[in-house]
Amino acid sequence: MAGTRGYVNRRLHSLLGVIPIGIFLIQHLTVNYFATRGPQAFNDAAHFMESLPYRYVLETFIIFLPLLFHAIYGVYIAFTAKSNLSNFGYFRNWMFIFQRITGIVTLIFIAWHVWETRIAIGFGWADLNYQLMEGILTEPFFFWFYVIGVISTTFHFSNGLWSFFVSWGITVSPRSQKIMTYVSIIVFVAISYVGVRTLIQFAYGI
Amino acid sequence: MSENKMITMIIKRQDDPDQSPYEEKFEIPYRENMNVISALMEIRRNPVNADGQATTPVYWDMGCLEEVCGACSMVINGTPRQSCTALVDQLEQPIRLEPMSTFPINRDLAVDRSRMFDSLKKVKAWIPIDGTYDLGPGPRMAESKRQWAYELSKCMTCGVCLEACPNVNSKSDFIGPAPLSQVRLFNSHPTGEMNKSERLQTIMDGEGLMGCGNAQNCVQSCPKGIPLTTSIAALNRDTAVESFKSFFGSDKQV
Missing domain, CATH: 3.10.20.30 (Beta-grasp domain)
Structure with a gap:
């Protein structure tokens, strides 16, 4: 077969969204949640992550490369869809469109977030500590930018998890897909809470 | 009146x-x-x-x-x-x-619904029984299986599911739900199953069935109530297994 590249890309796109990117997302939100125990706890947790052995290898292969592929191919997928919500206002069609919108929003958010934190730290313009995030999030504009970005990301992951289960043929029957819908809603609410709670901590110290 | x-x-x-x-x-x-x-x-x-x-x-x-x-x-x-x-x-x-x-x-x-009929040809939506001699009776099909396969056979290639699909458009080469469901129908037939791998390979061509974005308008719109999204999910499983078999396995070579 000559033309299976598109198929393989789509499979890879679906896989990478959950493994490793989805796992990294949960890990990232969890480590950040240490902030709710105070600046010292956050700094310790962040320092632990920062001082992991062969960290650049981990970052490259678990975060940057998969994220880059998922993002670039995702933009292509988003723009090959033709929205038809006006005539087909079904729940899954809404999710289909939201998945594409949140994908683009998340891409913009993550690009900015990586620039402002990881790249700034890499160039030595900033230090990885509680004060860095506090400085960013006490500005109301960026607080809301982060709230939208985080919720967009958690939605994209949760709904993507549902699609992942379908795309890999795990949830085949309508019943299993329906139960997975409920599971994805619970995942969405739970990780959104973790993410937004952390933002509130940085912004308002509560 | x-x-x-x-x-x-x-x-x-x-x-x-x-x-x-x-x-x-x-x-x-x-x-x-x-x-x-x-x-x-x-x-x-x-x-x-x-x-x-x-x-x-x-x-x-x-x-x-x-x-x-x-x-x-x-x-x-x-x-x-x-x-x-x-x-x-x-x-x-x-x-x-x-x-x-x-x-x-x-x-x-x-x-002009030609693309649908071309798709049926592409995925070989039939059961090949022609030969140079009488091949004899094929394997039996369980009644329970025949009953659900009958539901899939109700497809009349009307095009409604393709019209409803947000991913079937001029920017994509997604084949659409109807021919995919026919792959599942003919792959589930005891004789049709003999060409299962071949049919799965054709829907792994290009973006293939992965062009599906799970908007699930098709199953809501199908006038025959065909479980199209169940078919697609089942084929997602079959093609995943097929991919592993053809990449790691030895089914395609001695």
Whole structure:
């Protein structure tokens, strides 16, 4: 077969969204949640992550490369869809469109977030500590930018998890897909809470 | 019902494949139990539009008139469906008729569904039993399996699922739900199963079945109630296994 590249890309796109990117997302939100125990706890947790052995290898292969592929191919997928919500206002069609919108929003958010934190730290313009995030999030504009970005990301992951289960043929029957819908809603609410709670901590110290 | 009750239809027309579409409004005398086709026949009998001007009769495709051939599909008040089972009494007025925009338009409401039949050829939606000698009876099919396979066999290639799908469009080469479900049908047949791997390989060509974005409009729209998204999910599983087998395994070589 000559033309299976598109198929393989789509499979890879679906896989990478959950493994490793989805796992990294949960890990990232969890480590950040240490902030709710105070600046010292956050700094310790962040320092632990920062001082992991062969960290650049981990970052490259678990975060940057998969994220880059998922993002670039995702933009292509988003723009090959033709929205038809006006005539087909079904729940899954809404999710289909939201998945594409949140994908683009998340891409913009993550690009900015990586620039402002990881790249700034890499160039030595900033230090990885509680004060860095506090400085960013006490500005109301960026607080809301982060709230939208985080919720967009958690939605994209949760709904993507549902699609992942379908795309890999795990949830085949309508019943299993329906139960997975409920599971994805619970995942969405739970990780959104973790993410937004952390933002509130940085912004308002509560 | 009163004698002079009229129904209003706004029809999106196009004189030939290359010309641009335009709308034309018609007033048609009401009769009891009218469907969209009998209304269109009335226009054909007396091709005069709502302004009283003589016009060309509206052209559409039809066949069985009992929702089993799939030829008369069109977009009626925004919903793709068969015009033979679209009863005027159940439709909001004015009734808006449009051709299914996913397909090339031949004229007025008639579209060219060739891509669907080409897809059926591509995925080999049949059971090969021809040979140079009598191959004898094939393996038996369990009755329970025959019953659910029958549901998949109801597909009439009407095109409604392709029209409803946000990923079947000019920017993508996604084959659409109907032919995919046929792959599942023929792969589940005991004799058809002998070509299972071949059929799966054809839907892994290009983006293949992964072009599906799980909007699931198809299963909501299918006039035959075919579990299209279940078929696609089942094929997602089959192709995942097929990919592993052909990459890591030795099924394709000695």
